[in-house]
Each structure stands twice: as C-alpha cells, then as structure tokens.
Amino acid sequence: MPSSDSAISALSGLLSDEGERITRLWSKRLRAETYEVEVPGRDLRAPLRHLLDELARLLEDRGEDAVRLWPEVVRSHGAFRYDQNFEPEDLTREFKSLQEVLLYVYARRNKGVIDADVAELVSELVWEADASAQASYARVLKTEEVRFREAAVMESVLNHVEVGILLAETDGMVSFASPPVSRLMGVPMRAVVGARAAGSLGPVLTQVNARHPTGEPFKVQDMPFLRALREKAPVRGVMMQVERPGGGDATLEMSATPVWEEDHVLAGVIQTFSDRTEAAVKTKALENAHGEVRRLQGQLLRRTRQQALGQLASGAAHALNNFLNVLRLRITLLQREYKPEHVEALDKTVRQIGELVARLQEFNVQRTEEHLGNVPVDQTVREALELARGELEQREHPVHTELDLGFPWGVKADAGFFRELIVNLLLSARDRMEGGGTLTVRSRPAGEDWLDLRIEDGGRPYAQDELAGLFDPLRRDPGAPQFSLFLAVARTQVQRWGGELTVENRRDGSGASFLVRLPRFRDVSAGEAPPPPPRMAPGGIPRLPGRARRVLVVDDDLDNARMMAEVLGEEGYDVQVAHSPDVALHMWEKNPYDAALLDAVMPEMTGWELAREVRQRSPQALLAIVTGMDVRGQNRASLAQVDAVFRKPIDVGALDDFLSQSRAEEEPTGQVDPHDATH
Numbered sequence: 001m002p003s004s005d006s007a008i009s010a011l012s013g014l015l016s017d018e019g020e021r022i023t024r025l026w027s028k029r030l031r032a033e034t035y036e037v038e039v040p041g042r043d044l045r046a047p048l049r050h051l052l053d054e055l056a057r058l059l060e061d062r063g064e065d066a067v068r069l070w071p072e073v074v075r076s077h078g079a080f081r082y083d084q085n086f087e088p089e090d091l092t093r094e095f096k097s098l099q100e101v102l103l104y105v106y107a108r109r110n111k112g113v114i115d116a117d118v119a120e121l122v123s124e125l126v127w128e129a130d131a132s133a134q135a136s137y138a139r140v141l142k143t144e145e146v147r148f149r150e151a152a153v154m155e156s157v158l159n160h161v162e163v164g165i166l167l168a169e170t171d172g173m174v175s176f177a178s179p180p181v182s183r184l185m186g187v188p189m190r191a192v193v194g195a196r197a198a199g200s201l202g203p204v205l206t207q208v209n210a211r212h213p214t215g216e217p218f219k220v221q222d223m224p225f226l227r228a229l230r231e232k233a234p235v236r237g238v239m240m241q242v243e244r245p246g247g248g249d250a251t252l253e254m255s256a257t258p259v260w261e262e263d264h265v266l267a268g269v270i271q272t273f274s275d276r277t278e279a280a281v282k283t284k285a286l287e288n289a290h291g292e293v294r295r296l297q298g299q300l301l302r303r304t305r306q307q308a309l310g311q312l313a314s315g316a317a318h319a320l321n322n323f324l325n326v327l328r329l330r331i332t333l334l335q336r337e338y339k340p341e342h343v344e345a346l347d348k349t350v351r352q353i354g355e356l357v358a359r360l361q362e363f364n365v366q367r368t369e370e371h372l373g374n375v376p377v378d379q380t381v382r383e384a385l386e387l388a389r390g391e392l393e394q395r396e397h398p399v400h401t402e403l404d405l406g407f408p409w410g411v412k413a414d415a416g417f418f419r420e421l422i423v424n425l426l427l428s429a430r431d432r433m434e435g436g437g438t439l440t441v442r443s444r445p446a447g448e449d450w451l452d453l454r455i456e457d458g459g460r461p462y463a464q465d466e467l468a469g470l471f472d473p474l475r476r477d478p479g480a481p482q483f484s485l486f487l488a489v490a491r492t493q494v495q496r497w498g499g500e501l502t503v504e505n506r507r508d509g510s511g512a513s514f515l516v517r518l519p520r521f522r523d524v525s526a527g528e529a530p531p532p533p534p535r536m537a538p539g540g541i542p543r544l545p546g547r548a549r550r551v552l553v554v555d556d557d558l559d560n561a562r563m564m565a566e567v568l569g570e571e572g573y574d575v576q577v578a579h580s581p582d583v584a585l586h587m588w589e590k591n592p593y594d595a596a597l598l599d600a601v602m603p604e605m606t607g608w609e610l611a612r613e614v615r616q617r618s619p620q621a622l623l624a625i626v627t628g629m630d631v632r633g634q635n636r637a638s639l640a641q642v643d644a645v646f647r648k649p650i651d652v653g654a655l656d657d658f659l660s661q662s663r664a665e666e667e668p669t670g671q672v673d674p675h676d677a678t679h
Helices: 005-033 045-083 088-109 116-160 179-185 197-207 224-231 277-336 340-364 377-393 415-431 464-469 480-496 558-570 581-590 607-617 652-659
Strands: 164-168 174-177 235-243 249-260 266-275 372-376 399-405 410-414 437-446 450-456 500-505 512-519 550-554 574-578 595-599 622-627 644-647
Touching (some): 005 045, 005 088, 005 116, 045 088, 045 116, 088 116, 164 179, 179 266, 224 235, 224 266, 249 277, 277 340, 372 415, 377 399, 377 437, 399 415, 410 512, 415 437, 415 450, 415 480, 415 512, 464 500, 480 500, 550 558, 550 581, 558 652, 581 607, 595 607, 607 622, 622 652, 644 652
Parallel strands (some): 399 437, 550 574, 595 622, 622 644
Antiparallel strands (some): 372 410, 437 450, 500 512
16 A cells, blocks of 8 residues: 555644644635535535544544545445535535645645655545545436436326326325326315315315215215225225216226335325226116116016916906806706705806916916925926916817826925916917917926926927027017017026926927926925914914804995805804995994904905904904905015905805814914915
C-alpha cells in the first residue's frame, strides 16, 4: 500500500485538530459547486462531519486499513444524496471538493508544503470513497427505474381495465381506489378515498341510491371489504345496483379478499368492482322469456288436459246413458213385481255410476303434490281403460283393447298421476289409429325389481327423425307440440319416480310401442305401525262413548234431504232436516244434536263453513260432509273440522257404521279420512 505511517499520522492529526474547519470549508465549497441543487433540510454540515469523523477514527484505529474500510462507510452516502436529488456529477464534485479542502488546510498548517505521501493518501481515500458512493447511487437509481416502470405499467393497467380495485386498511379506511371505481360508482374519487368507510361511504351509497337486487337499501356494513375484515375470510359475488348521474341503473358485482403478512397478521383487504349491467339485463330478459315459455307450456298442458277430459267425458256420457237405461228398466220391472234380484242389480248399477264419476273427478283434480306409494299396476291399467273405453270404442272406426297383464305387484308412484299417464297414452295411441284396430297393453316383470308396461298401437311406424324429437316440447311439426309437451312432462314425471319412459317402433313394423319402466314397490318398514291415538275433538276434548241418536241432515236439495232422513229413520235414528245453514244453526241452538250430515255445496254457506260454526257450539258432535265433489281441493283447516267425508251415492251401511260407532274409535274404514285427503 503506498500510504506511509507518517502520512496516515499526519492526516489523522489534521482531521482531529481541524475537523470543524474542514467541515465548514467543505460545505461552503459544496454549496457553491451545486448551487442548482435544492438540498432538503437546513443542516448541510451534519452528513459531511459524520464522514470526516469516521475517517479520523479509522486512520487512528486501523491505520493502513482505513483506505479499504472508509469506502464502506461512504457507501450509504450515495443513496442518501440520491434522495436529496443529487445527480452523479454532483456526487463527483462533492468528493473533489473534499480533496481540495483537505490539501488546502494541510498546506496552510504545514507552511505551504504538501508532503507527497499525504497528497497520495488523500487522493486515494477520496476517489475510493467517490467510487463507492457512485456504486450505491447507481444501484438505487436502477431500483427506482424498475419501480418507476412497474408503477407506470400498473397505473396504465389500473386506468384501462374495466375492473375497479379498492384497498382498505384494517381500521376500515379506504386508502386507494383505481379510476374504474369512480366510473362504476358514478362519484368522484375523493368521495371514496381517504376516510373511514363508516363516514365516507354512507353518503356515497345514499347519493347513488345503492340497493340489493331484492330492492332493499345497500348499507355500509354490507360492503364486501368490511365483511371480509369482520369475518377474516373472502367474500364473493355480492351484487349491488346503483343509479348513475347520467341516468340509468348499473349492476355491480363485488368481491373482497383479505391480505395477510408473513406472520399471519391481517394487513388489509382488496375489493374488486365489476360491471355486470349487461349480464343482468340479459339474465332478466332470459328470466322473462323462461316465464313466458312456462306460461305457454302451462296453457298447452291445460289445453291437453281439457281435451283429454272432454274425450273421457264423451265416453263417460255413453256409459252413463247405458247405466241409466239399466236403472229405468230395473225400476220398470220392480213396479210390476218385487224381486230381490232387481234391488241388488239396482244397487250394483248405482255403485258403478259412482265409481265412474269418482274416477272422472280424480282425473280432473288439479294436483300440486305427488304422494308416492304402492300403486297396483294391473288394477290401475284396468281403471284407466274403463275411463277411456268409451272414447276408444265409440267411434266410426273403433279401437279395441287387448290386455295381457302379468304384474300382480305394485310400483312406487303416485296413483292419480300414474292412472292419468296411462289414460293419456291410450288416447294418444288411439289418435294414431285413425282406421281403428287393436291396441295391446302388456305388463311384465323386468328382472326382480322392475316393471315393464307396454302400450302397443297399430299406427304407422315413426321415422328416425320423429323418434329423435318426439320428447322435444318445442317441436314445430303440425299437431305435434301438445303431444310432445305431454311426453316431455310425462318423461320427467316418470324419472322422478326412478323410472323411464321411452318409445320405439314395433319389431314387426305394425306400429309403435310406448314403454314405461318403473321400480317395483318394496315395503321397507320394520314392524307394525303403532295403533292410532284416540280421536280428539278440536280443543282436546275426548269423544264420549255412545251411539248418535239425534241426527240433523242439512241439504238444500229437498229430495236428497228427505230420502236421507227416511233411510236413517228406518235404521232407528231420530232425524231432523234443515234446508239451509241458517235454519240448521237455529235448530242447533234450540236443541243440539248428536251428529250432523252436511251437504258440501249450499248457496248461503258451504258445508265446511257450517261445520266450523257447529264445531264451536258442540265440540263433541259427530260431523260428516256429504258431497258429490272431490275433496282434495280443501285445506287442512277445513278438513280438521269434520270426522268423515261421504261421497255420493252414499253407502248406507257405511253411514250407519259411522253414526253408531263408539266415538272414542277411529272413523270407519271405507270412508275418506279428511286428514289424509289431498289439500
């Protein structure tokens, strides 16, 4: 190393004795050299004095190593001058000024003589320090350039992307928001940034009339970033509608994600804003279109149902005429001579009429719920055929039916819907056989757990494209939409039961075959059900034992009321008749009865309403509705007011069992339990 001990000692002494003077002259010369630089702060001498003190310490303690160690001390000085807006040339002039000041003070102290070793030591120290400071300056400059480029790119992205970004601190203060937030919200940036959410966002949300899609006001605490702060978890897909100043509504989707530091401390939350206005408009249009399609489908289904019911009614009218003709002939024979077989035949015919009317009413009832249970397949097929027989056979070219039934078990389905499905398939097959012919219905087990029900018609086979689109509810072929809609709904229904509805051409080419495959019903209940609890009247009053002796019959049809009273009188009951609900209530007030038989449909008041009035007066009385209508449209509150429902024509034996029952017992079997009726 060129520095000698004497040079180090001389320079160390100079700094110790003249340090303050050297600092003053250095700062004065530096200010003159860099007059154009605005140096922050008032104390220019402090960093220079620190450098000189460190140099003096190193020369005294480390000797020759000071030349190597002092540049490390000076290294941070370059970054410090960068922050003070120095240029690299200013940094070079600073250390050149230091060299001049040191040599000047040393020469004055040494009577104008500068030792060569001292001059060399000063030069080496100064330029090593300058190189170290320049390196530090360059490193900071490079880092800042990268930061600048990244900031420029980020600023460009944040200004041009459609997604708004908002940063929130842990105390709820919004510290940053990108320009799209202002555009999407329709408010200036200053209204969002720089204040805590509770104070700044409340007026903003009110100004833009922010609300949830349901129409409820959107509150500050509903903002995703506040929820994310509270829950310390991401919040996704929060929708908000706002009114923009220029007019029109906007739909915004917001999500918030917490930001965590390395030690799992919550640092803040990032919230995004996305414009979903166009998507919301399209979604609303799709919902409206879907609603319209459903409405049209409902109309088509009702039309299909009404058409099927009209066809059944035509056949039922024919069957009823036949029954009435039998009644008239039997009555004629009875008028001539009484024979028990004539009476039995009359009773049988009346029962057949009642069964036919009941099936028609069940077909027509508007079902809203399915009740799955064990539905006997072959029996249901026969019932459906009886409903459709008149329409199948009473045509110019009749369609005859062959039954090939071999499934004596049940399937898991809804009995009413299953019967309706078979009727509609029978009528649809009939429509394909304009020239008449034979329709075959087969039921067979498919393995141990399945039923195959086939309805085979004799119409023309389907083309392949027809088979492919037969279950499409939007088919546009003439005459097809209603049938295709029915098939689509029927297939969905059968699938809900765990089965499948398909169609295929018959192998012999003589027509088509609809196949209904359903799972066999399996009773999975364990053990017998517990016995039902005793019947209780409304209010929890137990029925008292004993036969109902005094019975009130309420019916606005005089003939029906009188005949009912006469028949019950023959059975030993004390029967009174009321032809209106008002009269019935008046009679009940004077002397309550043990039981009442109420017609369901009367002009002034329905039988259900009258039952409610009577029940309030006599909680223990036996009450029954007598009707020719289907009762499944009644709600449970009405059904709970009565003990039984009897369908016309009435089975007198069952009615006698009901009236003579021990009133702590359940209603007699064979009647409609109002608590099990469809509502």
